[in-house]
Amino acid sequence: xxxxxxxxxxxxxxxxxxxxxxxxxxxxxxxxxxxxxxxxxxxxxxxxxxxxxxxxxxxxxxxxxxxxxxxxxxxxxxxxxxxxxxxxxxxxxxxxxxxxxxxxxxxxxxxxxxxxxxxxxxxxxxxxxxxxx
Amino acid sequence: xxxxxxxxxxxxxxxxxxxxxxxxxxxxxxxxxxxxxxxxxxxxxxxxxxxxxxxxxxxxxxxxxxxxxxxxxxxxxxxxxxxxxxxxxxxxxxxxxxxxxxxxxxxxxxxxxxxxxxxxxxxxxxxxxxxxxxxxxxxxxxxxxxxxxxxxxxxxxxxxxxxxxxxxxxxxxxxxxxxxxxxxxxxxxxxxxxxxxxxxxxxxxxxxxxxxxxxxxxxxxxxxxxxxxxxxxxxxxxxxxxxxxxxxxxxxxxxxxxxxxxxxxxxxxxxxxxxxxxxxxxxxxxxxxxxxxxxxxxxxxxxxxxxxxxxxxxxxxxxxxxxxxxxxxxxxxxxxxxxxxxxxxxxxxxxxxxxxxxxxxxxxxxxxxxxxxxxxxxxxxxxxxxxxxxxxxxxxxxxxxxxxxxxxxxxxxxxxxxx
Numbered sequence: 350x351x352x353x354x355x356x357x358x359x360x361x362x363x364x365x366x367x368x369x370x371x372x373x374x375x376x377x378x379x380x381x382x383x384x385x386x387x388x389x390x391x392x393x394x395x396x397x398x399x400x401x402x403x404x405x406x407x408x409x410x411x412x413x414x415x416x417x418x419x420x421x422x423x424x425x426x427x428x429x430x431x432x433x434x435x436x437x438x439x440x441x442x443x444x445x446x447x448x449x450x451x452x453x454x455x456x457x458x459x460x461x462x463x464x465x466x467x468x469x470x471x472x473x474x475x476x477x478x479x480x481x482x
Numbered sequence: 483x484x485x486x487x488x489x490x491x492x493x494x495x496x497x498x499x500x501x502x503x504x505x506x507x508x509x510x511x512x513x514x515x516x517x518x519x520x521x522x523x524x525x526x527x528x529x530x531x532x533x534x535x536x537x538x539x540x541x542x543x544x545x546x547x548x549x550x551x552x553x554x555x556x557x558x559x560x561x562x563x564x565x566x567x568x569x570x571x572x573x574x575x576x577x578x579x580x581x582x583x584x585x586x587x588x589x590x591x592x593x594x595x596x597x598x599x600x601x602x603x604x605x606x607x608x609x610x611x612x613x614x615x616x617x618x619x620x621x622x623x624x625x626x627x628x629x630x631x632x633x634x635x636x637x638x639x640x641x642x643x644x645x646x647x648x649x650x651x652x653x654x655x656x657x658x659x660x661x662x663x664x665x666x667x668x669x670x671x672x673x674x675x676x677x678x679x680x681x682x683x684x685x686x687x688x689x690x691x692x693x694x695x696x697x698x699x700x701x702x703x704x705x706x707x708x709x710x711x712x713x714x715x716x717x718x719x720x721x722x723x724x725x726x727x728x729x730x731x732x733x734x735x736x737x738x739x740x741x742x743x744x745x746x747x748x749x750x751x752x753x754x755x756x757x758x759x760x761x762x763x764x765x766x767x768x769x770x771x772x773x774x775x776x777x778x779x780x781x782x783x784x785x786x787x788x789x790x791x792x793x794x795x796x797x798x799x800x801x802x803x804x805x806x807x808x809x810x811x812x813x814x815x816x817x818x819x820x821x822x823x824x825x826x827x828x829x830x831x832x833x834x835x836x837x838x839x840x841x842x843x844x845x846x847x848x849x850x851x852x853x854x855x856x857x858x859x860x861x862x863x864x865x866x867x868x869x870x871x872x873x874x875x876x877x878x879x880x881x882x883x884x885x886x887x888x889x890x891x892x893x894x895x896x897x898x899x900x901x
Contacts, residue, residue, distance in 0.1 A: 369874045372898050377891060377892050
């Protein structure tokens with residue numbers, strides 16, 4: 350029985366924009382890793398979706414005002430735990446989802462040292478069992 | 483079944499789709515029903531032709547099958563509603579299937595044009611116009627279009643059916659547009675085809691194969707439009723622009739999908755045949771007078787493509803062309819490109835002054851492009867620390883992943899060299 354999981358990658362501890370200051374070689378190694386990782390997961394048929402998100406600079410918080418119209422709020426750059434990107438995978442077991450998350454977490458960072466960034470793994474809810482329909 | 487005969491049949495089907503739909507529409511008038519019937523006929527052909535061989539007159543075959551489908555539908559509908567006055571349900575099918583022989587070739591050509599104008603109707607949203615054009619004129623299936631735009635098939639099906647309803651509701655008649663109508667609506671048609679091309683050409687994280695199909699499809703439709711309106715300068719200009727741009731595709735991205743800027747592309751990877759065709763097309767068009775935006779852009783692309791090495795680029799000519807383009811359009815992105823060309827001719831500091839003025843205008847505030855251009859010019863001026871800061875700022879602002887990767891790498895390269 351296949352299960353779907355969403356793997357949510359948080360920005361590294363030193364902040365979302367830290368990659369802006371890495372040396373060129375490290376940036377290239379990181380990009381190579383991420384491209385290869387997505388290719389590999391597609392190859393095994395486990396990858397459903399993978400998206401990187403634009404820098405938090407571009408994000409806005411939206412809330413409906415009393416009139417139902419959106420009120421947008423600035424982004425708070427001091428916040429360190431922005432969602433940086435996500436994958437949705439379909440795997441045979443939760444352990445496999447954890448393994449995939451760990452592999453992504455170990456993506457190379459500055460100086461080729463694994464980032465070991467936090468990746469939140471949450472199961473995607475499935476449809477109701479047939480007898481409930 | 484070989485790969486090549488598969489693609490030959492596919493090519494045939496796309497080729498005939500708009501004319502078949504045009505013929506059916508002329509007979510039955512109902513856009514939605516006609517379009518559905520033609521899609522069914524195309525599917526039937528895709529299944530039968532590889533097995534039984536391509537019929538002698540493929541278009542007649544498709545028209546016949548589509549007519550039969552639509553007649554069946556109409557008859558079923560008529561029976562259900564007891565609308566026996568519908569003539570179509572009373573005429574024996576054999577009689578309905580007789581194809582008009584008179585001026586068929588000419589009528590077919592006009593039909594394709596009318597269809598394009600219908601699908602790119604200004605009343606439709608751009609997204610709907612694109613989807614409908616690809617389906618009705620391009621003969622792509624809903625699934626193919628959905629794949630190309632990376633949206634679920636159900637979403638695309640919704641978009642197409644809403645577009646069909648809008649057309650049906652708007653009462654746009656199916657008839658050859660008058661010269662005035664052609665002039666009025668041609669702009670919308672060209673814009674839609676340009677957007678289809680751009681969607682296919684812009685590097686993206688998606689499965690690229692399907693996207694390149696889109697630029698190929700845009701070029702095919704553009705060729706068709708050019709055959710229908712050979713005298714129109716902007717039609718020729720846009721076709722030339724697409725050919726001259728698409729010719730560079732193989733050199734535009736590296737092995738990891740990263741962007742490779744024009745000045746460091748391996749020009750041996752450029753498609754010489756497409757460049758030759760595009761240059762010939764734009765040269766012939768420019769000599770006829772009455773310039774438009776697409777022609778000038780094609781001329782600029784031609785100057786780039788004709789340089790054997792980046793340093794051979796005729797920048798004074800490009801600068802002059804951007805001057806013409808600025809007169810034709812008040813677009814701040816054009817002004818930004820004009821600043822780049824100025825820098826190439828008169829030095830980076832002169833270009834930077836233009837960029838600064840543009841920045842003060844505030845029209846490019848939301849765009850990362852201003853930062854990216856500024857960074858390039860600052861680097862050329864030897865002001866490396868400032869260049870790094872602007873590369874980084876551009877990287878933070880862009881929402882394109884390949885572009886972000888490119889800008890990050892530029893910032894880091896320059897920063898490494900400084901350290």
